[in-house]
Amino acid sequence: MSTALAVRLFLSSAGESNDAVIVGDINSADLTGESRRNILIPCGSSPRPASYPVTPGRYVVSAALPSGLVLTENAVAVEGQETPVDFVMTDSPYETHSWQYLMGNIEPDSVYHSPAEVPLAASVASRSIVAAAGPDDDAPGAAVDLTALATWIPDAAPTSCSFASMLALGRNGPEPQVARLIAHGEPRVLPTPAVRGEAVSPLYRFGPDGPVGAPGEPVGERQFLVVETAGSVRLVTLPLPWGTTEVEVLVNLRQSPTGSAVAVAVRDPAVGAGLAYMSQGALDMAARLFTDVEAMLYSKLQNPLAAAAGAYVLIGTDHSKGVTYWDPWLDRLADSFPRISDGAILRAVRLLRRGSPDRARARDGLIEAFDRGIPFYTLGLAWLVDGLSAFPDDPECVRRLDEARRLSWLADMREPFLILDLRQGSTR
Structure with a gap:
């Protein structure tokens, strides 16, 4: 048998699959062994370890969590043996929340259930959804209603997804239910998930047919979740459908470890963590998980949202000039899903970044993208703003840039999928 380190990460489980893959490193501690960068670490309740051949010696193995936290374990590789290296993250506050815990969206059990108060963050952007919604003159310790109303929009009206419509929602103040202004049909209020009596961090799950366990109306091409609590309203983009994979929405009514009051995660075993890396700007790490972008873009366009994620990572890490073999795939993605x-x-950003002489085509592509409506991905909104900024003398681009930029001020830029805070007036 060769000398190797067998690496994996354990998660708690509520009797369901919670498999994932994250990125890590193997570094020689005595500077005599072989270091390995960007290894893949299987995660789950009983994951099969990934074996990495090394030379005998002492090593420090690190696991880079999507939250930015890095776990480390020491290991001694013995000649002719496979040495186990097990990371343990079984201290999720609830087994149902283990995926969110891995993503860094909720605290460990010891912190979450501690009687000690969590200090309130000074930054408005990092305050809890309830604290941010409260009046500035509220007395410390004043009672706050820790409940949330979650309304599912199974099919948004196409006109409601425009930048102008979204900006209008943010200006309208405490108007009627936001969901009714967006939905093509009838929105549905969802019951609070039963999580052992805990309602402070409700977790909602969605599958191809809508809410897990309670599918309802036929779903359309664009779905949202509206989360309302204590005067605060978040409009949450649901990245659906994502094949047969479930999507989770965590509503954190207490102080969030990331600062995001609402977090969306796709429970895709292969690339779910990659989406979180992408939102943190760690595109090189995300690229280690999006290894099959060619298949996503060319042969598997039945999941265009996954293909788009792969394309964001590809464009963000491959800075090739001129036309590449994968540029036509972007055309297919853009043209097949209007x-x-x-x-x-x-497609437009790729034209700009590769230095295409046809700037008019890039300009027209950016205008087309804006006119289609708000993107699914937060990174898409940032790239749209950046792209439109490249045409400061074009009135059509300037007008659209103004709206896109103002919408970006309402977006939670820490999240992979677009989440808009439509009621920020009380926090300013």
Whole structure:
């Protein structure tokens, strides 16, 4: 048998699959062994370890969590043996929340259930959804209603997804239910998930047919979740459908470890963590998980949202000049799904970044992307703003840039999918 380190990470489980893959490193501690960068670490309740051949010696193995936290374990590789290196993250506050815990969206059990108060962050952007919604003159310790109303929009009206419509929602103040202004049909209020009596961090799950365990109306091409609590309103983009994979929405009514009051995660075993890396700007790490972008873009366009994610990572890490073999795939993504503005954004930004002499085509692509409506991905909104900024003398681009930039001020830029805070007046 060769000398190797067998690496894996354990998560708690509520009797369901919670498999994932994250990125890590193997570094020689005595400077005599072989270091390995960007290894893949299987995660789950009983994951099969990934074996990495090394030379005998002492090593420090690190696991880079999507939250930015890095775990480390020491290991001694013995000649002719496979040495186990087990990371343990089984201290999620609830087994149902283990995926969110891995993503860094909720605290460990010892912190979450501690009687000690969590200090309130000074930054408005990092304050809890309830604290941010409260009047500035509220007395410390004043009672706050820790409940949330979650309304599912199974099919948004196409006109409601425009930048102008979204900005209008943010200006309208405490108007009627936001969901009714967006939905094509009838929105549905969801019951609070039963999580052992805990309602402070409700977790909602969605599958191809809508809420897990309670599918309802036929779903459309664009779905949202509206989360309302204590005067605060978040409009949450649901990245659906994502094949047969479930999507989780965590509503954190207490102080969030990331600062995001609402977090969206796709429970995709292969690339779910990659989406979180992408939102943190760690595109090189995300690229280690999006290894099959060719298949996503060319042969598997039945999941265009996954293809778009792969394209964001590809464009963000491959700075090739001139036309590449994968540029036509971006055309296919952009042309095949007109209601997904991300495809048009990706194609236009690629034209700008590769130094194409045809700037008019890039300009027209950015205008087309804007006119399709808001993107699914937060990174798409950032790239759209950046792209439109490249045409400061074009009145059509300037007008659209103004709206896109103002919408970006309402977006939670820490999240992979677009989440808009439509009621920020009380926090300013």
